[in-house]
Amino acid sequence: MPSGALILGVRAPGYAEKHVDASIGERQAEVDLGDVELEVGLAIRGRVHDKTGAGIPDARVWAAQRGEGAGHYTDTPTGANGEFVLAGLRPGTYQLMVFAVGFARMSERAAEAGAENVDILLAPGGAITGTVVDESRSPVEAFRVAAEPARKEGWSSGGPGEPKSSSDGRFTVEDLAEGPHVLKVEAPGFQPTVLSDVKVAAGQTADVGTVRLVRGGVVRGMVVDRAGQAVPFATVSSRAAGNENVWYGNEPQGTSDGTGVFEIVGLRPGRVALQARHPDYASGSVSNLEVDPARGPTEARIVLSRGGRIVGWVRKRDGSPVTGMKISVGRSAGEPFFGSGPPLAEPGPDGSYAVSHVQDGSVEVVLLAGDQNRLSSTQSRTVEVREGETAEATFTVREILVSGRVTRAGAPFPGARVRLRGERSSMMSFGGPPRIPVAPAGPQRLEGVAREDGGYELLVDEPGKYQVQVSALADKGWFPWRRVEVPDADAYGLDLEFSGVSVSGVVVDKETGEPVTRASLSLFAKRPSGFSTGVGGTTEADGQFKMEAEPGDFGLWARAEGYAPMQTDLSLSGDGVSGLRLELVRGLVLEGQVLDAGGRPVPGVQVSATVAADNRRDSAFARTMPDGRFRFASLGPQSYDLLAASELGGFALRVGVTPGEEGVVLRLRPGGRVHLTLHDPGGRPAARASARVRTVDGVSVEPLHGFYGSADARGVSEFAVPAGQIELQVSKERLTGTATVTVGEAETVPAEITLRDASGSPAR
Structure with a gap:
């Protein structure tokens, strides 16, 4: 351990985390801290049992916090009688998941921290069995099997499947819930085989018989440098249509040999993209390769460049280094996602960093702060990278102190959590166990909690526009977001006053009267021109909700998985509205x-x-x-x-x-691309302007993710769009612009847009 003053985190299953102060002298070999007493703290207590009431021992109970504390999780095994204690919890709602051998997994239960006597009933699990063979009906010995409920909805994309190894190709997937399932079997060198509507019954095994795998498509080619010389030992990864943004690590890939030649087998028919990586080169990629096993191997050639270098430093105003921060480097215009994430660099003791072998072009360099599970962006720079050259991106962490009081109806609002988020902020999450949070010393970056007198303080790293988010775990309240502009100064005063006018109630199932957990609510203030954004959040385990608003006319929307959305009008005065009962009908x-x-x-x-x-x-x-x-x-x-x-x-x-x-x-029909050149009213490049597709052939497509791009330092943005007549919307702060272009399949259409002031005022 280093010498000096330390704060040690102590954590044990079934107990709350505790922090212990310690001081180690330069010549001390050992420090005795004495006994460290742990307490259970805030907990969820309950019991897991079967339909007869018998407790289920050795089940694994996971609790993941939702909403305000998302990212915090813990787990514990059940005791001999099925009892469990999830201890050391933060206030808030937790989603519970329970796994036990011989039983179907349970993941639809929510509970509040502090809940007692949580009763969890597990149903007997079903199973699917079968035999995997190849075209010659010989057993396939190594493969993966995944079974997903066929009637689920939403964004879940399943997983890579469970690895199996069997000399006779036999497999069994156990502990499945009752109902129809989709079964996917895949093995190296083969196309995935999918069986739909496999019926699973509780306590029974469904035999699907023989699952025949067919050899997949093949891509062969070379990895070379810009001089045409072979690049040996490059890793070539593949992406198939539909899973561009999902990475499990088991997708077909290959490695170039000593002559630069590679081969990837087992590809699904259709379009694929490839990316080659080598530690001495910038990554290179090719897209839109058509794979058809009936036509033989598809040829590909991937060219790698040495790339450029980015150097810089992260320091405070006085020139001293900043510790605990990371640098992320990624393409400004975006690119298909390969591998485990964007490259990260960690500044050295003097605050300097360097990233080598970066692809040519416009690159976004992002400064990140956080722990090993979650990193949030605090600043970013856009630089132009050229092969063989060095670009610089420096970060001055100004540590502007933002402080003030949070009040509600004129009274202090203790416990209010204040967060500031920049207009271009982003977050990266990683798997793994949560860290033990060390007791904060002094103001924290981007976040603060109000004291008993309502006072709070936090730090931001640079001036600019921020979104202010206020929440309160103590009474589960949600509050309207606000926008502020923090000046370039040592300190900035920001008092946050709320009216105390609230909307509260419960969301229930209309037919059963049972509370609806995790229902999403949105409160929109009505304006002459339509709706403007208000405040929103999610119901707790008991279906309750509470939102803060200003007096006026509002529309309240509620929706939940499995229910049709509903909307009701509200008129709020100084007394607010309480006791609302929102009844959702099945969707x-x-x-x-x-x-x-x-x-x-x-x-x-x-x-x-x-x-x-x-x-x-x-x-x-x-x-x-x-x-x-x-x-x-x-x-x-x-x-x-x-x-x-x-x-x-x-x-x-x-x-x-x-x-x-x-x-x-x-x-699906092949699309094209738009290549936009964006200018501000003075004719300069509109760097960081956001462009998106509004309509395709007159139909709005704004809700779907992916039809957008951000302009680089040259004001250029290029991204994929559907084929047809495309209406584009571009915005940057108060500036806006539109254009309509016709895009054909596999065509890249250029467009030049000059932004104007959206308010109609003369642009400066």
Whole structure:
């Protein structure tokens, strides 16, 4: 241990975390801290049992915090009688997940920290068994098997499957919930095989018989440098249509040999992208390769450059270094996601850093702060990188002290959590156990908690525009977001006053009267021009909610998985509204399938269902399963516009589809790209302007993620769009601009847009 004053974190299963102060002298070999007494602290207590009431020992109970404390989790085994204690919790709502051998996994239970007598019933698990063979009916000895409920909805994309090894190709997947499942089997060198609607019964085993795997497609090629010389021992990774943004680490890949030649086998038919990485080069990629096993290997050539170098430093105003921060480097215009994440660099003791072998072009350099599980951006720089040259990106951490008082109806508001988020802030999350938080010493970056007198303080690293978010764990309140501009000064005073006018109530199932957990609510202030953003959040385990607002007329929206969305109008005065009872009815179901241009199912594709209502567009989202099927179960009795998007696979749009309609198929059609050059009113490059697609052939596509780009330092932005007549919207602060272009399949269309002041005032 280093000498000096330390704070040690102590953590043990079943107890709350505790911090212990210690001081080690330069010549001390050992320091005796004495006994460290741990307490249980805030906990969730309960019992896991079967349908007979018998306790289930050795079950694993996980608790993951939602909402305000998302990212904090803990777990514990059950005792001999099924009892469990999840201790050392923070205040808030936790989602519970329970795993036990022989039982179906439970993941639909929420509980508040401090809850007692939480009763969890596990149903007997079912199983699926079968035999995996190749085209010659010989057993496949090593493979992966994944089984997912066929009727789930939402964004979950399953997982890579459970590895199996068997000399006779036999497998069994156990502990499945009752109901139809989609079974996916994959093995190196083979295409994935998918079985739909495998019926699983509690306590029984469904035998699917023989699962036959067919050899996949092959891509062969070379990895070379810009002089055409072979690059040996480069790792070449593949991405298929539909899973561009999902990485499990088991996708087909290969390594170039001593002559630069590589081969990747077992590819799914359709379009793929490849990326080559080598420690002595910048990464290189190729896209839109068409793989068809019937036509033989697809040829590819990947060119790597030595790339450029980025150097810089991270220091305070006085020139002293800043510790505990990281540097992330990524393409400004975005690129297909390969591997475990963007490259990270950690500044040295003097605050300096260097990143080598960076791809040419416009690059975003981001300064990150946080722990090993979560990093948040605090500053960013855009630099132009050229091969063989060195670009510089420096960061001065100004540590501007933001302080003030938080009041509610004129009274101090102790316990209010104040967070500031920059307009271009981002966050990176990682797996692994949570760290033991060390007691903070002094103001913290971007976050502070109000004291008994309502006073708070926090630090921001640079001046600029921020969004202020205020929340309160003690009474589970949500508060309207505000925008402020922090000046370049040593300190900035920011008092936050709230009216004390609140909206509270409960969300329940209309048929059963049971509370609806994790229902999402949004309160929108009505304006003459429509709705403007207000405040929103999620119901607690008991279905309760509470929101703060200013007096006025509002629309309150509520939605939850499996329920149709509802909206009601409210008029708030100084007394607010309490005791609201929002009754949700079960939603209508809309199912369909996404196919590529060759009629093959495409897994992992994002699909949106959008309807226009009350001057705003309401959207639901889903992701296709391994058999290309998607399911929405939270829709109302309206017609919806369906949109599916995959940068590699293409785009599909179908207008006016009603829930319950059968035979819904979205067939992906190759798209194109737009190459935008953006200027401000003075003709200068509009760096960091945001461009997005508003409509395709007159149909709004704004809810779907992916149709957007950010301008680099040259004011250039290029991104994929559907084929057709495209309406583009560009914005940067108060500036805005539009353009309409017609894009053909596999075509890149240039467009030049000059931004104007959106308010109509003369631009400066």
